[in-house]
Amino acid sequence: MQTEIINIGDELLIGQVVNTNAAWMAEQLNLSGFKVERVTIIGDEREQIIEALRAAEKRVPVVLISGGIGPTKDDITKTTLCEYFNTRLVFNPDAYRDIETIFARRGYSVTELNRQQAMLPEACLTLPNPNGTARGMWFEKQEGLQGTTVFVSMPGVPFEMKAMMTDHVIPALKNTFQTPFICHKTILTQGIGESFLAARIEKWENDLPTHLKLAYLPQPGIVRLRITGMGTDEAQIRKEIEEQSAKLESLIAEHVFGYDMDTLEEIVGRLLNGKGAILATAESCTGGYIAHLITSVPGSSAYFKGSVVAYANDIKSELAGVLPETLQKHGAVSQATVEEMATGIQRRFEADYVIATSGIAGPDGGSTEKPVGTTWIAIASPGEVVSSLFTFGDNRERNIRRTALQALNMLRKKILQI
Amino acid sequence: MQTEIINIGDELLIGQVVNTNAAWMAEQLNLSGFKVERVTIIGDEREQIIEALRAAEKRVPVVLISGGIGPTKDDITKTTLCEYFNTRLVFNPDAYRDIETIFARRGYSVTELNRQQAMLPEACLTLPNPNGTARGMWFEKQEGLQGTTVFVSMPGVPFEMKAMMTDHVIPALKNTFQTPFICHKTILTQGIGESFLAARIEKWENDLPTHLKLAYLPQPGIVRLRITGMGTDEAQIRKEIEEQSAKLESLIAEHVFGYDMDTLEEIVGRLLNGKGAILATAESCTGGYIAHLITSVPGSSAYFKGSVVAYANDIKSELAGVLPETLQKHGAVSQATVEEMATGIQRRFEADYVIATSGIAGPDGGSTEKPVGTTWIAIASPGEVVSSLFTFGDNRERNIRRTALQALNMLRKKILQI
Known part of the structure; x- marks a missing residue:
């Protein structure tokens, strides 16, 4: 048609x-x-x-x-x-x-x-x-x-x-109008680029039956993989798509966070709601963007208490609980600082989970040791704090977006203990 | 051509x-x-x-x-x-x-x-x-x-x-090819809908010479007005567009915030930089979105110290400095609360200017007295705090966006003392 x-x-x-x-x-x-x-x-x-x-x-x-x-x-x-x-x-x-x-x-x-x-x-x-x-x-x-x-x-x-x-x-x-039956399933991935993904699933993609098609839909920080089937036998097409989707997911399990229209902020919200757990954020380089994503979900006030956006170092100390010695010794963009931000806000907000970020979004502020894109993310959960270092690119907007998505996916895995 | x-x-x-x-x-x-x-x-x-x-x-x-x-x-x-x-x-x-x-x-x-x-x-x-x-x-x-x-x-x-x-x-x-000269000027307005704008400038629009054209370009919270002129005498067209633009602006002065590719967050950033002044935000209904807009501008760390996103009432008291009695007596979405948020964060962050927001973004949380869209915005400046009540719509995403733009424009006017 x-x-x-x-x-x-x-x-x-x-x-x-x-x-x-x-x-x-x-x-x-x-x-x-x-x-x-x-x-x-x-x-x-x-x-x-x-x-x-x-x-x-x-x-x-x-x-x-x-x-x-x-x-x-x-x-x-x-x-x-x-x-x-x-x-x-x-x-x-x-x-x-x-x-x-x-x-x-x-x-x-x-x-x-x-x-x-x-x-x-x-x-x-x-x-x-x-x-x-x-x-x-x-x-x-x-x-x-x-x-x-x-x-x-x-x-x-x-x-x-x-x-x-x-x-x-x-x-x-x-x-x-009468249209043929078309069925789609979209597998959402985070933290792996399009070409690396393509290399990982190449054999599976080549073996796909010809009436099923795969499309790569990349966005900053996320690649969506859409499997489309078309035909007259609805049950058969649905079954084949589910089978192929399961095979695909087994190849890239650590990167798959959801399906179709899911967003990471909605998925995280549902998980927190299900556990009756409370979230807060401590944001430096993301500047409030993670709090914005979380609060863009209707009903988020049930599990989100709030955030401290600590752009200045004195706010990191006074409100987010980072020791002045830590800032002096390791700098604002460091594992010690981002972990203290996470645990400091966890105590202060009486939150179960906290996301903390500190990085150099760019275009200025980079150095040879810590170039633009250098980003620490910490997740505090009950009794524990974990953190990871990432090196994103040199585009400010994309660095903020990629940091936020990476942090939300780290929180998702921590809640699910995977 | x-x-x-x-x-x-x-x-x-x-x-x-x-x-x-x-x-x-x-x-x-x-x-x-x-x-x-x-x-x-x-x-x-x-x-x-x-x-x-x-x-x-x-x-x-x-x-x-x-x-x-x-x-x-x-x-x-x-x-x-x-x-x-x-x-x-x-x-x-x-x-x-x-x-x-x-x-x-x-x-x-x-x-x-x-x-x-x-x-x-x-x-x-x-x-x-x-x-x-x-x-x-x-x-x-x-x-x-x-x-x-x-x-x-x-x-x-x-x-x-x-x-x-x-x-x-x-x-x-x-x-x-020989081409005529084309010139555009776009006047950016905030806080007035397309049809109200059209009614205010109707006579001016009708009197425009036929070789100048006006276009309305609405976005959520912002309407851009573009004047286009075409002809052979470049100096003459530029002069006419400037004259007509000045007439137009005089009719809607309180809503004009910039020209062409300007954004409110960039304009506010330039004004703060020019004064050597420091900004912070205290956000409830906007959930970090204002901080995100401000920090999307490269170099914003020079004038932006940070934000407290106070989604929960106890965070409004403990971090943003709202008296528990105020919350009990007036509720979270009230003039008293939003003004105390603004002055509380102004003291705590040692900031010159603070934007504070509290409203019902929706879709839930509304009442007959305070329907979804009810929003208080306060601006604290040196020695003063002002606040206004707005009634936006019932779409969560647009309410957040409109609140943020309205707040940034209120801050702009306060800095310029207009």
Whole structure:
């Protein structure tokens, strides 16, 4: 089942915004058995929009559109769709109620510009947008090349588009079109690079049956391995993927931390909840990023007490409990300091587990002895503290991210005692 | 001068790779007076490539292509270009010498696959690639709609494409075509939604001369306003944009925090550095995210001492200096608590400025009196503490982000005493 994506927005054509919507939409469509044939980015221009719709309609039965449906003057997608589908704007009471609700929640009354957003094309089904004031629009055209052609217009704001795709568009597309059965399993690994991983699993990968495919999806600090199977016998495909996944995991067991949409911060949260244990962090080079990841999980206040971000040395001593002699003798980026941070915060916060970090994130502060990327991580657990030294790269953002992921995976293993 | 970009690669259509090339190419083209009318992403398929070339040729005089010119079987752009331009592959000694040099540097001899990369279309000028083995290809066609049409094929690997664009493609395009001058200025605002902003500046926007355009670029918590001018008289356009930008700013002065690529965390960092002042944070609902933003800026250790992330109430008392009676009487999400957090950490860290946050990020923890999104922010400065109450939305991630940006902008204004 073939689809095209049209992303509308002048900001995408001057390079001010990277078009991340297309990749996300394409991934979701692929996971549901829809192939993306083409992505077209055009500006907020009537003629361009109409030409792009007309050309896509000739090629594919599903056209997904994002962008250009905000309340302001430059957003002309809605009126252009009206023209294309030869329909008119009518007042939609449901849409208006949703807009009122959003404004009421913020303590405002609806502005005239936003009231206009409840005027929607008569010829479409509208799709709710719980995160914004622009509804989605689902049009069907019968005279297309392959019979029915579906056009769906969604907001350009990524989180609004994503919720609408997941909750409405993908389920409705699956209802409308017959797609082959596609099954995916993603194995999540931490602490090993793509090429080392590829060398470790080379033989297994070469022996994979041809109807199963492996994809490497690297991110800073994490490599996701996705096994995809396609066919008609759902039970058989699921069974084969499970078997191959088990073989794969046995080759790289120490690096596998989860599956599919898991995150390390969610996994750690579930483990702590299950044990009724309390976590705190003592962060130097990660600067609060580990606490941020942990508290990005809803309900984290049940197991996370807090953090001391000890960027300055006197804070490491006074709040995190590092002895001034330790700092003087070994320096801030040292095993002794990071272990004292971990046990100091464990006592002070009365926490069961503590993550502590100290490193040189860069770009400045490195030396021959301790180059940029040098990082100590300690994990304090009941009655014990362990620590490890890592040498990451020279990119500040990636060093912070890799330190945080490595630390969370060390905590995961410590809780599981593996 | 109008252009189109064609990005070729199956990986872009399954969502495995975000297409960052288009945004970068578009930005460079715009800065040189070339307008990008459309971006098309297609797979490594002969028919798709030919159709995309044919369609682009009908619309614009400049077509820039990236991707699909590597040494492997799936890379078919080069042979397809030969077909499209009715030419043949010939051995290019310069290209072969470059390939040998690259392989020698890595200590290998040239493989047969890479030797094939020195076979290049007879009808094109080739462009050197110091970072890889695939040369660029510059084709000209005389029978295009507007006279000469230029097609340039470049590698898909971002750093190879970027060097080729900068060193060869942009200079050659400027030599070939006369371009108008294009100038952008982006005004960054915080704390006001897109539609409220539009209502405030409606009259100014309507009165804009037609050769200046305004675009709204919203992100969670921030709306960027971009003014674009185009013409032949560079000095005149720059002057007009500055005049209009000044008028615009006077209408929304309290929300403007910077320009173009500025971030709030960088601006605050520069201000603190300039004053030799020290910052710390006391975070509840933001869970370390403000400290993370601040420490994402290289060199932030010069002005940032650290943070107490006080998720649990006993940490708010013991480390952040909130009186237990205050917590009992007013609760954790209250003006009294957030102000005591700010002044407590100011004393404890011997900091000049402190940001403190306490709110209900959601999705749980709300009540009728204090619904999800209720957030107190306090700023302690030398001799003073101020605080404000905000009602954000019901999305945890956005509430954390909006709180952080609001807090950083409050700090900015406090430092500037505006």
